[in-house]
Amino acid sequence: MEALGINAGNLFVNIICFAIAYLIIAKLIVKPIKKMTDNRKEVIDKGIADAKIAADLRENALQESEKILNAAREESARMLKEATDQIAQMKEDYRKTVDAEVSKELRDSREYLNKERELMLSNLRGQIIDLSISGAKKILGEELSMDEAKQHKLLNDLFTGIKNGSIPGIDRLPNNLTKMEVTTAVPLTDEERAIVEAQLSGKLAEGVVINYVVDPKILGGIIIHSGDYLIDGSVLGKAQDLKEALHKR
DSSP states (O other): OTTTTOOHHHHHHHHHHHHHHHHHHIIIIIHHHHHHHHHHHHHHHHHHHHHHHHHHHHHHHHHHHHHHHHHHHHHHHHHHHHHHHHHHHHHHHHHHHHHHHHHHHHHHHHHHHHHHHHHHHHHHHHHHHHHHHHHHHHHHTTOOOSOHHHHHHHHHHHHHOOBTTBOTTGGGSOSOBSOOEEEESSOOOHHHHHHHHHHHGGGBOTTOOOEEEEOGGGOSEEEEEETTEEEEEEHHHHHHHHHHHHHHO
């Protein structure tokens, strides 16, 4: 080694010094730096992990808030629809109630007016008969051979269309009729209605109720109507038949 110009003693000392310096550097500098670096890495890794957790929590919170918001919107829409439907139903119920009340009042008014009208016609019935007899006597003088009771009966039969306790033409009606309307110029008395119902009882199906109508325009007599079947025994109908017969001549 001396031939190479290297001093073995100096080399050994240098090696020892280098080893000591390395150990000092490794112990006092490298190791603390490595530890500090590891700690820093742990802090950074923990920060990254915490940030990821925070980001996940934020994403979950956003999703949950969106779900809550959507649920709130749906519930609000449902409540609004229910409220709208309830208001519409309340309006419809109120309208039906008002319509029913108005219809009832109109029906009651019509029934009242019809009853008043029939009562007035019933009261006028006797007066009309008396006036007719009185007018006939004035026209014919005292030549009327028929007594007043028979005259009353004759005019009464003319007004009601019931002659000698029967209605002409009833036999033309078939049996088992499902509806029946009887029209007269004046209201029939209970006795006269009993005669009509007795005459028609064999022609009606079970449970059918006769509908009585008062129409002064027919002047007198009786009209029986059931579907396609019609018996016109009214004074107006007979006058029209006579008018048509005269026009044909």
